[in-house]
Amino acid sequence: MDTCSPKQVNTMKDLTTRQQEILTFIEHYEWRNGYWPSIREIQERFNFKSTNAVMGHLRALERKEVIERIPGQARTFRINHPDAPEMNEIPEDATEVVDIPVMGDIAAGYPDRVEPAGEIGRLQVDIANAGYSSRRRSFALQVRGDSMVDAEIYEGDMVIIEPRDPYDGDIVAALIDGETTLKRYMKKGNEPPYLKAENKFYPELYPINELTVQGVAKAVVRSL
Amino acid sequence: MDTCSPKQVNTMKDLTTRQQEILTFIEHYEWRNGYWPSIREIQERFNFKSTNAVMGHLRALERKEVIERIPGQARTFRINHPDAPEMNEIPEDATEVVDIPVMGDIAAGYPDRVEPAGEIGRLQVDIANAGYSSRRRSFALQVRGDSMVDAEIYEGDMVIIEPRDPYDGDIVAALIDGETTLKRYMKKGNEPPYLKAENKFYPELYPINELTVQGVAKAVVRSL
């Protein structure tokens, strides 16, 4: 990809005591309330006199890639759990197989508009083999079309999509001209992002007006 | 106001098409993003020209007790899922056993400050027997003291607490004078709420300064 380190520098785990306290409070707050705390609520919990104390810790946690945030949006945290199965209802005896909903094929339109109950099936995934990090919010789409054949993704494959913002080089499910397709997301520096098909017969550039990335492909499952 | 019954008029289930769409979008948004949408994000999704269109629907959903909101707070929804067996009717087929963390005994102080990892044990609950609605955020506390003996809750019992705002008559885990105890939450009309012990040797009224309700007791489990 690129020579100079993209994003794996931080050890991801050496938090200071204070940072760990902040993180624990945030997680616990969400666990109790169902939504995330505001900066000032964190401030009050720790008796900080300034919101900036919280900001410093949040920036540190972001730098260490422990949390993600959406700039300017209220109460929007995302915890990057180090593939810890802990929190949720994953029993200890469970195998490494999770099942996730299949929400439709990849040209079905907005997954936003597909109800969770409207799934068309379920897919069992071995997370040890697929490199799939067990988390909620993930879903699967069945591939239609051949825009990614050069990336060894073929029609009929099941692609596991994790809804999140893409990084450069990620394969994403994106909405273009009213249709959802699988493309590689390219963003270099400050230039506007573009999408690239992994098929030499397809044009490399796609219009980015109204680009909607529905999620990042995390794994491909092909039934044989 | 109203001449008759306080709040069980709405059948809780007859939503209009639009209201159902709004609710579905909110649920689905949270499922995808991990946090709740803002009013204006809902507005944009449905191409409303005014945020007030959303407000109307949210008010309707609140009135029908399908959702709960914290006034003035951004992105703070709570969905009252109808699939939750509400203490009274028990799904006949279910013999599902869920296990939930035991966070400490009921005089341990703020569960807020207990880490999820700091649990002291786990409790297996048969939801068919306990009427317990499987949901995250619930936890268990072990009863110390005899303030609720008249409600057949005795020392050593495990009380399953669901963190939420209480209604009149709910048995709650509440913080009084630095100690967490189990009491019945009483609120009549517009009068300030008070707490009542279910033990005739205890005073009926408790100071409500700094009242912190940690959650509502949903079930009691007693090992024999």
Add this chain to the structure above:
DNA sequence: CTTGACAATGGACACTTGTTCACCTAAACA
């Protein structure tokens, strides 16, 4: 015909909340 529930527009207001700038203290380090 009137009433009321439902749905939506348009504009405005005010609180909530994320963000930033300047500045400070203490410990670790080379």
Add this chain to the structure above:
DNA sequence: TGTTTAGGTGAACAAGTGTCCATTGTCAAG
């Protein structure tokens, strides 16, 4: 000794966001 890093104060700004008012229209029930 100077520098860096973690942690924090204080004040202010601006965008995000919930809320409210007045108004319009539709449609079914009384």
